[in-house]
Amino acid sequence: MNTLLRPIRRAATALLMLAAMQAGTAVAASSDSIQSHSADVNGVTLHYLEAGKGTGTPVVLLHGYAQTSHMWRPLMRQLADRHVVIAPDLRGAGTSSKPVGGYEKKNLAQDIHALVKAKGYPKVKIVGHDIGLMVAYAYAAQYPDEVESVVLMDAFLPGVGDWSKVWLLRDLWHFHFYGETPLKLVDGRERIYFEHFWNDFAADRNHSVSETDRQFYAAEYARPNGMRAGFEYFKAFEQDAKDFAELSRTKLPMPMLVLTGEKASGPFLIEQGKLVATNVEGVVITGSGHWLVDEAPEQTIPALVSFLNR
Template structure:
């Protein structure tokens, strides 16, 4: 009898706890999924939040999708709309045959922003996403309130061919029929190179659940070919970015770089393209800042987006 009463009390306590959690989160906007037809492509995007603050656009990198931003969205959506698109070719966005230069990809995002009715945004990009973010700001400087570049490099800017991952430059040219055949059915083996070798500690990088998720995403028909096109377009990106850099940006720019990855290199590049750069080296982290060092990365992003200054500026 006492055992039955204990079970009942436990059940009541559990229900009360769940009700309390529901009440706490009742006013938290849910992350919604949408698709929009813009600039000749179908873009899938996540959207959350409400409020009067300037909307934020979050742009993912290679070997990931908009899914990577979920932990950050939860920290930003109390004051503004937050939008995280899948770039053309990735996630659930369409896969056109061309248009993987970052100038065109930025035009995709700009068309989405316009379609949603926003005239000014803050923009954040990681990896390939930072290249798209820069191309967006360079083409529409009056429509960007601030920009964040997260760990990679800018093709065509400064001494870019000595980028930190030069030892792994082989994958820049890894596209075409033979590479596609080599990775077919072995997508995870290919991505493990990025997730492990670009991390400070392979055992403290991408979670197992995320590895499985991204592998499934990119293993779908046509996705690997589209992803390879991001690198195939680098010569065009270098030409475009060299031209953009002739007119430096003036909006606040935050650079977050992994101590064991881009380091000072990306900060040095950023200062060649913007007159108002703040740099933060994320201690002990490799390339995957959101996954390897969320305790440093997320507060720095939230502080910069909300207040115009990161939690800790080092450069």
């Protein structure tokens, strides 16, 4: 009997190996479909990822602090059948330029708008997480006729409503952590600094940003001037609050989706969304902390795909 079974087992093993090879090829092809580019716009060079050739409205994805455009790769693959999708590294992040100034969120939005215009897109759907949501809001508020819909993902809008009581402000220290001494303290210790965000802002530090991605992001921010530029995002909050208080006087007309983590922003950002827009849909991602795409992809990605494909 064993003699008869051996050929069957060998054939089954061969089939499994072939299936695994085909799966690997499929993954590689999918990965290869996301291309890396750069563009000189608004006085800076922006690196961006691009995927898709769909005929739907192009989608722009904006990352937050302690991450880069890399965070959007799983979502890009889900959207690429219907949309062209671009995910830039914001000014100061990844392999984009890291100038001395220009980190006010209105100006970061102008960077992205210049990129969109260079690509020839008359209208986009825009998504932002963390610092990226502030840029997405600033984009929609400055160019409302050019935005079909907007998504804000877990953080807050400076200067809107009772924003000083947002949960992230329990760690107010890092908003003022910039200058010569902080830069010396984190030099060569970037990973240690970022562990605070990846661990303490997650519902469960063991199910947060993956180890592979932690290594990638720490290396990206360790690039020359990377930490200095990152600190500028927080240093600009005082001006952002003034800018957003003024921008929010006119409510956004386009559909807005607000996604928040149950163990992070909760309903706070949803209420802020209602203060700045007239057509707001809010979803609290159950059991998740701040890192929605990493902690709860099974809830977050379908919600994004459904909204953006409408």
